[in-house]
Amino acid sequence: MSLKLYSVSDGPPSLAVRQGLKALGVDYTLINVDFGLGEHMTDEYAKMNPQKEIPVLDDDGFMLSESNAILQYLADKYGKDDKLYPKDPKARAVVNQRLCFNMSTYYRSISEHVVSSLISLPGRSMDVLTSELRSIYDRIQTPLHRNVNIGERT
Numbered sequence: 001m002s003l004k005l006y007s008v009s010d011g012p013p014s015l016a017v018r019q020g021l022k023a024l025g026v027d028y029t030l031i032n033v034d035f036g037l038g039e040h041m042t043d044e045y046a047k048m049n050p051q052k053e054i055p056v057l058d059d060d061g062f063m064l065s066e067s068n069a070i071l072q073y074l075a076d077k078y079g080k081d082d083k084l085y086p087k088d089p090k091a092r093a094v095v096n097q098r099l100c101f102n103m104s105t106y107y108r109s110i111s112e113h114v115v116s117s118l119i120s121l122p123g124r125s126m127d128v129l130t131s132e133l134r135s136i137y138d139r140i141q142t143p144l145h146r147n148v149n150i151g152e153r154t
């Protein structure tokens, strides 16, 4: 078995995949991609992921990008039971909802917040970004509580 993960040390999507691999107890080779040096912007890297984003999983030549897709693939392939990624349609749908919400809304808002502390984003003051982030955080609490009986497994 030759499983490799191209990862950036402090990138949330990369960290999520590393957590998934740890939870599943899967051995792999970690390849650090230096974001600052732009190692993900090379033509060589684009052959693995035309989006030029990190992380990328290489499972014996099967290349996969997008952290959520990687997590779902790993859980399907290596999960010894269905605790991490349930097979029951409703329980799985709750996990998928969290993954989609994180990618479409929560992570985007956190990223914008972090970037704006480094460079100012036109028309996006820190106060506005903070209040958006708070509101997003509050909104995820409702479905978290509503699905608590299913969520026990997540």
Ligand SMILES: N[C@@H](CCC(=O)N[C@@H](CS)C(=O)NCC(=O)O)C(=O)O
Pocket: 008, 010, 011, 012, 013, 014, 040, 052, 053, 054, 055, 065, 066, 067, 068, 103
């Ligand atoms: N949707 C992607 C997002 C990955 C992502 O944004 N990775 C960042 C590093 S944390 C990246 O590679 N950014 C490339 C760039 O900004 O040039 C995923 O979940 O894997």
